[in-house]
Amino acid sequence: MALPGTFGHHLSMRIVVLSDIHANLTALDAVLADAGAVDRVWQLGDIVGYGPEPDAVVERLREVGAIGVRGNHDAAACGGSEIDWFNPEARRAMEWTRRAISPETVEWLSSLPSRTVAGACDLVHGSYRDPLWEYVTSKAVALANLDVLADGTRIGLHGHTHMPIAFVEDAAGLATIRGRAGASLELEGRRALVNPGSVGQPRDGDPTSSYLIWEPEADRVTWHRVAYDVAGVQRQMRDAGLPTALAARLSVGL
Ligand code: ZN
Numbered sequence: 147m148a149l150p151g152t153f154g155h156h157l158s159m160r161i162v163v164l165s166d167i168h169a170n171l172t173a174l175d176a177v178l179a180d181a182g183a184v185d186r187v188w189q190l191g192d193i194v195g196y197g198p199e200p201d202a203v204v205e206r207l208r209e210v211g212a213i214g215v216r217g218n219h220d221a222a223a224c225g226g227s228e229i230d231w232f233n234p235e236a237r238r239a240m241e242w243t244r245r246a247i248s249p250e251t252v253e254w255l256s257s258l259p260s261r262t263v264a265g266a267c268d269l270v271h272g273s274y275r276d277p278l279w280e281y282v283t284s285k286a287v288a289l290a291n292l293d294v295l296a297d298g299t300r301i302g303l304h305g306h307t308h309m310p311i312a313f314v315e316d317a318a319g320l321a322t323i324r325g326r327a328g329a330s331l332e333l334e335g336r337r338a339l340v341n342p343g344s345v346g347q348p349r350d351g352d353p354t355s356s357y358l359i360w361e362p363e364a365d366r367v368t369w370h371r372v373a374y375d376v377a378g379v380q381r382q383m384r385d386a387g388l389p390t391a392l393a394a395r396l397s398v399g400l
Contacts, residue, residue, distance in 0.1 A: 165305025169197030170346030191217025310343030
């Protein structure tokens with residue numbers, strides 16, 4: 147019996163995957179509006195740090211029922227010694243964040259695991275060898291991490307580098323795919339590490355927010371970009387006394 151197309155449509159899930167929001171509520175709201183109706187919200191850490199609205203970002207993630215992991219900035223915000231590894235500007239912003247956030251935000255951030263499995267995906271901030279700190283920036287590092295994905299998973303969703311990119315198995319070994327706006331990657335059962343890029347502080351030379359849509363039934367990821375009010379966020383950062391260089395970099399996405 148043929149099912150109506152609309153019924154079939156409702157059976158395939160659309161999951162929005164967010165990373166490195168960095169207390170940028172304006173960017174997060176632009177992304178959620180752009181993503182439209184989704185079945186799940188997953189996030190890959192660095193929810194806070196750098197940006198002006200840490201409490202409001204956590205509140206929004208709780209409202210939409212986001213699941214996910216903590217990043218090095220989240221751990222530092224909760225009082226962790228991770229702050230000792232920050233550069234001077236990141237450290238100043240983290241000291242501001244620690245003063246600004248509520249006990250409820252600290253409690254929620256503290257409750258996040260450093261790694262979690264959801265379906266075929268293994269979610270982490272940095273890497274599977276080093277959840278908070280390792281940057282996956284080369285095929286060699288990607289390959290080593292693919293080999294330590296959790297049992298039963300084959301897709302590693304991770305952030306930390308703020309770069310939309312994927313490392314996917316192919317005939318030659320591992321291919322590097324740039325996550326350009328609107329680009330889809332058909333996984334076809336292959337293993338891959340996939341980075342959605344950053345919502346709140348892009349670093350690939352494009353100042354618009356980057357995010358990913360994961361469709362498990364189609365086995366497809368698609369990167370998206372959306373503009374947000376950068377100048378408004380820069381004003382908030384200036385008013386809060388956050389480092390001016392951190393505000394300036396949002397204009398250029400570097
Ligand atoms: Zn980050």
